[in-house]
Amino acid sequence: MTAPASPLRLGVNIDHVATIRNARGGEHPDPVRAAEIVAQAGGNGITVHLREDRRHIRDEDLARVLAATGLPLNLEMAATDEMVDIALRHRPHAACIVPERREERTTEGGLDAAGQHNRLAPLVSRLADAGIRVSLFIAPEPRQIEAAMALRAPVVELHTGEYAHATGGDVAIQLKRIAEMAALAAKNGIEPHAGHGLTYDNVQPIAAIPQLAELNIGHYLIGEAIFCGLEASVRKMRELMDAVR
Numbered sequence: 141m142t143a144p145a146s147p148l149r150l151g152v153n154i155d156h157v158a159t160i161r162n163a164r165g166g167e168h169p170d171p172v173r174a175a176e177i178v179a180q181a182g183g184n185g186i187t188v189h190l191r192e193d194r195r196h197i198r199d200e201d202l203a204r205v206l207a208a209t210g211l212p213l214n215l216e217m218a219a220t221d222e223m224v225d226i227a228l229r230h231r232p233h234a235a236c237i238v239p240e241r242r243e244e245r246t247t248e249g250g251l252d253a254a255g256q257h258n259r260l261a262p263l264v265s266r267l268a269d270a271g272i273r274v275s276l277f278i279a280p281e282p283r284q285i286e287a288a289m290a291l292r293a294p295v296v297e298l299h300t301g302e303y304a305h306a307t308g309g310d311v312a313i314q315l316k317r318i319a320e321m322a323a324l325a326a327k328n329g330i331e332p333h334a335g336h337g338l339t340y341d342n343v344q345p346i347a348a349i350p351q352l353a354e355l356n357i358g359h360y361l362i363g364e365a366i367f368c369g370l371e372a373s374v375r376k377m378r379e380l381m382d383a384v385r
């Protein structure tokens with residue numbers, strides 16, 4: 141008999157509220173208001189990515205977003221001393237280490253945890269020693285899960301971008317990779333999360349993977365919010381996820 145799947149949390153990435161705000165350089169729309177609406181709509185967490193170039197979320201947003209709701213904050217950040225210092229000052233619930241290339245349009249791949257053990261180990265320790273739950277945003281590959289184990293990361297977030305962009309028979313191949321890596325992570329005591337590029341149309345096969353504990357979804361929800369409002373877009377995503385768990 142298979143064990144029932146555990147509840148699946150929805151973390152809402154509000155970066156692109158700040159993208160729109162920054163387009164005009166003022167204060168509207170405010171990511172704090174977005175965080176409050178996510179809380180009302182049944183989101184389980186807030187995710188923000190403080191990019192090195194500050195193209196959306198900015199330093200001054202962090203304290204305000206943290207104070208806005210009782211929801212846990214997942215701070216996505218590059219593996220740099222500057223970002224670790226910021227995380228230690230703000231003490232978010234979780235810090236998700238992501239790869240960053242200044243010129244990229246979005247986070248195109250996973251963190252090469254396997255190839256950067258020595259660089260990542262002291263950063264992971266500093267965060268963990270401060271009581272911050274460390275997550276590694278990795279491609280769904282066995283060697284990256286093994287690297288997360290070696291780094292004693294309690295969480296991995298599996299990059300779903302290749303799945304989201306797949307077509308035809310490749311969709312099932314990419315889904316299988318994610319399902320297998322979620323199972324491998326869970327078997328080894330690591331809590332698997334997933335995210336990137338998820339939409340109403342592609343979320344359910346991912347949400348049905350029983351080991352996954354959290355999905356982080358942003359760009360699509362903020363885009364849909366333009367048409368139906370943020371509360372409605374979060375509620376609809378929640379319903380789609382709940383329908384398969």
Ligand SMILES: CC(=O)[C@@H](O)[C@H](O)COP(=O)(O)O
Pocket residue numbers: 153155189191216238245246247277335336358359
């Ligand atoms: C790591 C990740 O997937 C998120 O940060 C998401 O991509 C939103 O930020 P960008 O759109 O700036 O990549």
Ligand SMILES: NCC(=O)COP(=O)(O)O
Pocket residue numbers: 153187277297334335336337338356357358359360
């Ligand atoms: N880590 C993934 C995330 O936070 C949201 O990614 P996206 O839905 O904006 O592509």
